[in-house]
Amino acid sequence: MSSPERIYRGSVQALSLVMVGLGVAILILTLAGGGGPLSLGTLLGIAFVAVGGGRLWLVSRMKR
DSSP states (O other): OOHHHHHHHHHHHHHHHHHHHHHHHHHHHHHHTTOOTTSHHHHHHHHHHHHHHHHHHHHHTSOO
């Protein structure tokens, strides 16, 4: 794998992990603050975890 491809893959993985981490933090703060299952924080947290996880899954399936 050439260097630009490695840099791209690494940056996608890093950003995806940051998104998953932010999603988990949003969920924890929302639930600790008394937010319900349909509160904005819960929905945003789930969305961040889903998008970050999806990106990680897609980058793992990329041709090497």
